Amino acid sequence: MNHLYIVHDGENKYVFRVYTHHWRTQLEIEEELRLLNLLKEADRQVAFPIADKSNKFIQEIEAPEGTRFGVLFSFAKGIKTAKFSSETSFLIGEALAKVHQSTENVELMRISYNAQNLLKTPVVRTKEFYSKNTSEIEFLERLSAFLALKMENIDHQNMRYGAVHLDVWFDNLHIDDEKEVTFFDFDFCGNGYLCFDISYFLFQLLATNLNEEQYQAKADSFIKGYETVTKINEEEKKFLLFACLAIMTYYISVQCDRFEYWTNIFLNEDHLKRMVGNLKRWMAYHKIEVN
Numbered sequence: 001m002n003h004l005y006i007v008h009d010g011e012n013k014y015v016f017r018v019y020t021h022h023w024r025t026q027l028e029i030e031e032e033l034r035l036l037n038l039l040k041e042a043d044r045q046v047a048f049p050i051a052d053k054s055n056k057f058i059q060e061i062e063a064p065e066g067t068r069f070g071v072l073f074s075f076a077k078g079i080k081t082a083k084f085s086s087e088t089s090f091l092i093g094e095a096l097a098k099v100h101q102s103t104e105n106v107e108l109m110r111i112s113y114n115a116q117n118l119l120k121t122p123v124v125r126t127k128e129f130y131s132k133n134t135s136e137i138e139f140l141e142r143l144s145a146f147l148a149l150k151m152e153n154i155d156h157q158n159m160r161y162g163a164v165h166l167d168v169w170f171d172n173l174h175i176d177d178e179k180e181v182t183f184f185d186f187d188f189c190g191n192g193y194l195c196f197d198i199s200y201f202l203f204q205l206l207a208t209n210l211n212e213e214q215y216q217a218k219a220d221s222f223i224k225g226y227e228t229v230t231k232i233n234e235e236e237k238k239f240l241l242f243a244c245l246a247i248m249t250y251y252i253s254v255q256c257d258r259f260e261y262w263t264n265i266f267l268n269e270d271h272l273k274r275m276v277g278n279l280k281r282w283m284a285y286h287k288i289e290v291n
Contacts, residue, residue, distance in 0.1 A: 001187055001258065006075075013075040014050065015184075021065045023258075024187070026058065029069055031108045032186050033057050035163050042102040045095045047076045047184035076184045078176030082208045088178050089205070089218040093225030095181040096168060096201070100194045101230060103163040113166065113192035115151040118246040119144040122253030129256035130269070136276045139290075143279070144249060146290045150242045158235035160194040166247060168197045169204035195236040196243050198226065203244035206285060207278050241286050248279055 001023060007014040019029065033049045040048040049057045050072045059070040084092075111117065123144040127137050165172075165186055172185040202219050209215035226232065232240075252275055255267055283290070 007072065015047070015073045015075055016070060017073060018061065018068055018070045020258075021063065021068050024069070026069060028110050029058055029071065031110050032189055033071065035103070035106070035108060035189055036186060038106065039099060039102055044099050044102055045180065045182045046099070046186075047073045047182060049073055073184065076174035076182035077180065078174035078182065080171060080174055082170045084170070084175055084218075085178065086217045086221040088175055088181070089221040090225035091175075091179070091181050092173065092201070093222035093227075094229055095183070095225075096197060097226040097229035099165070099183065100160070100162070100197070104160050104194060106163040108163050108189065108191055111190040113164070113190055113196065113247075113250075115148040115246075118250045119148050119151075122250045125253040126249075126256055129253075129259070130272055132269075136272050139276060139280075140249060140252070142290050143245060147242055147246045147249070150239070151246065154193075154239060155235045158233055159239070160233075160236065161192070162194060163189060164192040164194060164196050165189055166192065166196055166200065168201045170208065193236070193239070193243065195232065195240055196247060198223075198232065198236075199240045199243035200247050202240065203248065203278075203282055206282055212285065241288060245279055245282065245288075248275065 002020055003018045005016040005018070007016050024032075036046055036048050039046045051057050052059070052072075057071055059072075061068045061070050123137075123140050126140060130137055165183065166188040167185060168183065172183060174182050174184070176182070201222065205218055205222070206212075206215050209218065223232070252272070255271075259267055282288075
């Protein structure tokens with residue numbers, strides 16, 4: 001979504017993110033940084049923004065296409081890998097639960113994720129982009145209607161709500177010596193059910209583990225790690241099966257919206273089939289049927 005640069009000062013390493021033009025407003029970025037600073041103050045395991053000598057976090061860069069914003073972040077210790085153990089999956093769950101302890105009831109002046117902006121509007125946008133791919137689009141339309149009903153029938157009083165990451169998976173965390181986990185890339189943070197993050201991680205875990213026995217072991221370990229910090233209630237557990245499907249429906253449309261900026265290198269009919277294939281695999285694994 002953005003351009004990232006590794007920055008060295010001789011001893012330390014940092015990440016400088018330059019947001020693409022018209023991707024995020026200054027207020028949206030300020031709110032992302034407010035969340036990260038809140039998490040840093042709570043001693044949560046996140047990459048955090050670094051201010052300049054004038055105590056400013058956001059830099060304005062005049063690019064040929066217009067003003068772009070830049071932010072310097074600390075570098076998350078460790079490495080990025082999809083091949084982590086069940087023990088590490090436990091640590092990821094534990095670390096995410098601690099983040100959620102700090103973000104529950106926190107409200108950001110950013111998007112609030114709901115059925116309209118996760119399902120209804122995205123499916124219309126995706127249908128416009130993939131006008132000829134009728135099979136996958138028809139599936140997404142049925143799935144969207146099915147999931148919208150699920151979201152409308154949630155017992156909202158029993159769902160923890162607050163600031164969410166919405167993109168928690170191996171690509172947005174570093175693992176240091178199988179002992180420490182650090183989250184980064186809160187670019188999609190907003191307001192929503194905290195179980196969105198849990199469900200999305202599990203979905204991506206299945207997508208990156210073809211061996212379903214290994215997946216289940218890591219998934220169980222992740223949930224166990226999470227619940228050593230805070231419990232996931234029954235209403236949340238029921239929704240875990242469906243939340244990730246809504247998020248993925250949304251992300252498919254985001255890729256369509258950002259086609260001119262970065263997704264044109266891979267966004268085609270085959271890519272849509274792969275994305276929908278992952279949705280169907282999750283549904284088959286959990287025996288979810290859409291009428």
